[in-house]
Amino acid sequence: MEGEGTSHHFDSPTAIEDGRLNLGDLYVFPESPGTSTLVVTVNPDAGRSSPTTFRPDALYEFVIASDGGTREDRAFRMTFGEPDAGGNQEMRVRHTVGPQSGSGTDGTELGAGRTGAAFPLSNGGSAWFGLAQDPFWGDAVALFAFTHGLAQSQYRPELFAGPPGNLLAGRNVTAIALQVPDDAFGGANVAVWARISLYGHAPQRQVSRAAHPLLRSFFFPPPGPATEALNAGSPADDVAMYSDLVMRTALHVAELSGAAIPDEQAATVVAAFLPDQLRYRPGQPAHFAPGTGNGRGLHDDAFGTTLSLMVGRPLGVTTSPHPVVPEFPHLAPAGHDDLPALADMLGLRELSADRRPGDA
Numbered sequence: 001m002e003g004e005g006t007s008h009h010f011d012s013p014t015a016i017e018d019g020r021l022n023l024g025d026l027y028v029f030p031e032s033p034g035t036s037t038l039v040v041t042v043n044p045d046a047g048r049s050s051p052t053t054f055r056p057d058a059l060y061e062f063v064i065a066s067d068g069g070t071r072e073d074r075a076f077r078m079t080f081g082e083p084d085a086g087g088n089q090e091m092r093v094r095h096t097v098g099p100q101s102g103s104g105t106d107g108t109e110l111g112a113g114r115t116g117a118a119f120p121l122s123n124g125g126s127a128w129f130g131l132a133q134d135p136f137w138g139d140a141v142a143l144f145a146f147t148h149g150l151a152q153s154q155y156r157p158e159l160f161a162g163p164p165g166n167l168l169a170g171r172n173v174t175a176i177a178l179q180v181p182d183d184a185f186g187g188a189n190v191a192v193w194a195r196i197s198l199y200g201h202a203p204q205r206q207v208s209r210a211a212h213p214l215l216r217s218f219f220f221p222p223p224g225p226a227t228e229a230l231n232a233g234s235p236a237d238d239v240a241m242y243s244d245l246v247m248r249t250a251l252h253v254a255e256l257s258g259a260a261i262p263d264e265q266a267a268t269v270v271a272a273f274l275p276d277q278l279r280y281r282p283g284q285p286a287h288f289a290p291g292t293g294n295g296r297g298l299h300d301d302a303f304g305t306t307l308s309l310m311v312g313r314p315l316g317v318t319t320s321p322h323p324v325v326p327e328f329p330h331l332a333p334a335g336h337d338d339l340p341a342l343a344d345m346l347g348l349r350e351l352s353a354d355r356r357p358g359d360a
Contacts, residue, residue: 013223014207014231016348019043019050021058023210024173025136025302026194028278028295029286031179031328035125036282038062038076038180039298039329040194040210041134041173046334049343052131052174053087054080057200058207059105060176063193066186070236070275074186075101076110078129078176088115091129091176095184105199118328125180132175132331136213137321138303140167143217155256160307160316169321170337177329182282191277192295193235206232211276212290213302218310219246219273223348235275246270250310257311265312272309298322298330 015022024041031037040062043050054060056079064074074097081090091114094107113119116130142159149156185192195209208231219242220227233241250269254262272291280295287293288300290309296302304317322332342348 014228015044016223016343018055019046020053020055020174021196021198021207022050023194023196023208024134025213026192026210026278026296027135027298028192028280029297030283030295034182034283035179036182036185036280036295037177037328037330038192039135039175039177039331041132041136041175042196043174044134044171045168045342046131046172046174048171048339048341049348052172053083053089054078054091054129054174055198056080056082056089057198059197059199059204061195061197062178063101063195064185065191065235065277068187068189068191068279070191070234070238070277072101073098074184075107076178076180076184077105077107079105090114091127093121093127093178095123097186103197103204105204121178121180123181123184125178125184126328127179128177128329129175131172131334132329133322133333133335134168134171134173135298135320135322135331136168136302137166137318138168138214139165139316139318141165142316143303143307147218150253150256153252153256155253155258157257157311157315164316164318166321167342170335170339171342172334175329175331177331179328185280185282189279189281191235191275192280193277209233209276211235211278212273212306214306215273215276218306219249235277238275242274243270246273253310254312257313259312269310299324 024044027039046052060078062076063072065072077094079092083089090112092112093110095110096107110121110123118126118128121127146159193211195206197204197206247266247270250266254265259265284294286295286297288296288302288305299320307316308314
């Protein structure tokens with residue numbers, strides 16, 4: 001299945017080789033009045049297919065364009081110390097504003113803390129990182145069959161008619177969560193994405209980014225050079241680089257699904273997915289919808305919403321199987337189910353070896 005239908009999980013050879021460099025999902029939603037929470041997940045199937053720690057030579061960032069454009073001018077930056085014998089680490093949080101948000105590791109230090117314990121930030125916010133239950137859900141098996149049917153010019157919505165499955169049930173991730181004042185976003189209608197870069201031993205190099213879930217599953221080939229290039233890029237280049245690719249797939253789906261005006265439906269899909277950012281209006285209720293929504297809540301049905309957008313009618317819509325956790329960071333505790341490694345089940349390690357960057 002090659003990771004299909006699991007948001008950004010295992011989306012490139014780099015991500016398969018080291019889950020600490022694999023951004024899974026990005027969430028941003030209002031918290032208590034005047035504050036918002038940002039969450040990003042890393043290490044898909046943590047403890048089985050991926051580590052349960054963060055890389056000390058990696059910079060993890062929440063990136064913001066305060067004018068709602070594609071050029072960042074603010075960033076929250078998280079770096080990690082070496083894990084101790086128990087796998088616990090220190091995380092330091094910094095905030096930067098201005099042109100320096102585009103690269104580098106500097107910023108005003110907001111606070112530091114240890115694995116699994118919330119700690120205060122000097123801007124009045126809070127931070128947390130650690131192991132948690134993967135908040136993403138979706139019927140990846142049905143989506144795999146559906147998209148392979150599309151490749152053969154078959155439209156099979158009946159695949160989603162039965163009880164929904166969830167390939168990630170019982171799986172864990174590592175997560176970073178920040179609760180920050182709304183004024184830290186710098187605007188009333190902003191754009192947000194997440195990214196990871198490596199630094200310290202060589203020139204800083206971006207290796208992952210994430211915003212819209214399922215962008216790669218729908219529009220990009222199996223993990224390989226194309227997804228490596230996407231992950232190393234910027235939202236500022238998305239429309240120019242990827243509009244034609246997304247349009248071809250979206251138009252094919254629109255024609256198969258019987259859209260009244262396929263060209264218009266496909267253009268709507270392209271505008272929704274590109275550039276790859278979450279729109280967010282601080283203080284307004286979260287509602288995930290590519291291109292038109294507001295952030296993304298932990299219980300928003302990203303899978304069904306995205307699939308419905310693709311076909312132009314409701315499809316694969318479900319409700320969250322996860323409990324509501326009122327307290328920050330709002331993530332369900334990690335599970336301890338006896339499950340095989342997802343990467344092995346999907347044959348991803350062999351796939352990564354065959355499709356490293358630079359391969360034909």
